[in-house]
Amino acid sequence: DAKTTQPPSMDCAEGRAANLPCNHSTISGNEYVYWYRQIHSQGPQYIIHGLKNNETNEMASLIITEDRKSSTLILPHATLRDTAVYYCIVRVQTQGGSEKLVFGKGTKLTVNP
Amino acid sequence: DGGITQSPKYLFRKEGQNVTLSCEQNLNHDAMYWYRQDPGQGLRLIYYSQIVNDFQKGDIAEGYSVSREKKESFPLTVTSAQKNPTAFYLCASSIAVKREAKNIQYFGAGTRLSVL
Numbered sequence: 037d038a039k040t041t042q043p044p045s046m047d048c049a050e051g052r053a054a055n056l057p058c059n060h061s062t063i064s065g066n067e068y069v070y071w072y073r074q075i076h077s078q079g080p081q082y083i084i085h086g087l088k089n090n091e092t093n094e095m096a097s098l099i100i101t102e103d104r105k106s107s108t109l110i111l112p113h114a115t116l117r118d119t120a121v122y123y124c125i126v127r128v129q130t131q132g133g134s135e136k137l138v139f140g141k142g143t144k145l146t147v148n149p
Numbered sequence: 150d151g152g153i154t155q156s157p158k159y160l161f162r163k164e165g166q167n168v169t170l171s172c173e174q175n176l177n178h179d180a181m182y183w184y185r186q187d188p189g190q191g192l193r194l195i196y197y198s199q200i201v202n203d204f205q206k207g208d209i210a211e212g213y214s215v216s217r218e219k220k221e222s223f224p225l226t227v228t229s230a231q232k233n234p235t236a237f238y239l240c241a242s243s244i245a246v247k248r249e250a251k252n253i254q255y256f257g258a259g260t261r262l263s264v265l
Contacts, residue, residue, distance in 0.1 A: 070253070079153075079239050079256030080192070123191065127252075136207065137254060139184075139191035 054111040058124030073120040155257035172240035181223035
């Protein structure tokens with residue numbers, strides 16, 4: 037019951053910007069978009085999150101469209117160490133009133149030398 | 150240094166055996182979670198706990214059990230009732246479970262469980 041759609045794989049040249057898209061057309065007005073990445077055989081790593089405004093931190097930038105139905109994660113200067121699976125996540129409310137992260141299959145980003 | 154520690158990194162289970170995976174955090178987080186990941190798949194929620202002495206079933210709780218006797222610890226037992234336990238198990242924690250922007254989940258390095 038993932039609420040997001042991502043391409044299964046993407047390639048990027050080392051040193052170039054990697055732009056990873058995500059569709060979340062059913063997102064509610066007060067739901068945040070979270071991005072995580074998972075390097076092979078490691079635990080997922082938090083990257084960034086946002087609600088309406090574009091966000092930037094030391095790892096990446098997050099661009100959210102005005103209608104909030106899609107977003108793009110930007111890695112400005114991709115390195116080989118950025119090769120990973122990137123997950124775009126919207127929290128889902130549970131029956132008990134709590135919330136959970138629902139991970140889809142993500143986008144496998146391969147950064148090529 | 151602060152973080153989430155999972156042990157062991159690799160674990161082997163014999164048929165009919167229960168095994169327990171350890172998860173400890175020193176982040177002073179109230180909420181803790183267990184996920185299962187199968188090859189090429191995303192993470193699926195097994196159990197989560199919002200506070201000490203309380204836990205809730207996730208999407209795939211059958212064949213698993215948990216306890217939350219201490220804030221820092223959330224062990225997961227894979228019972229013999231779990232017929233397909235081979236997977237990568239991930240533990241996470243966050244400040245809270247409910248709707249807050251700061252509810253960022255931080256993950257451990259995982260335990261890889263295999264059946265002998």
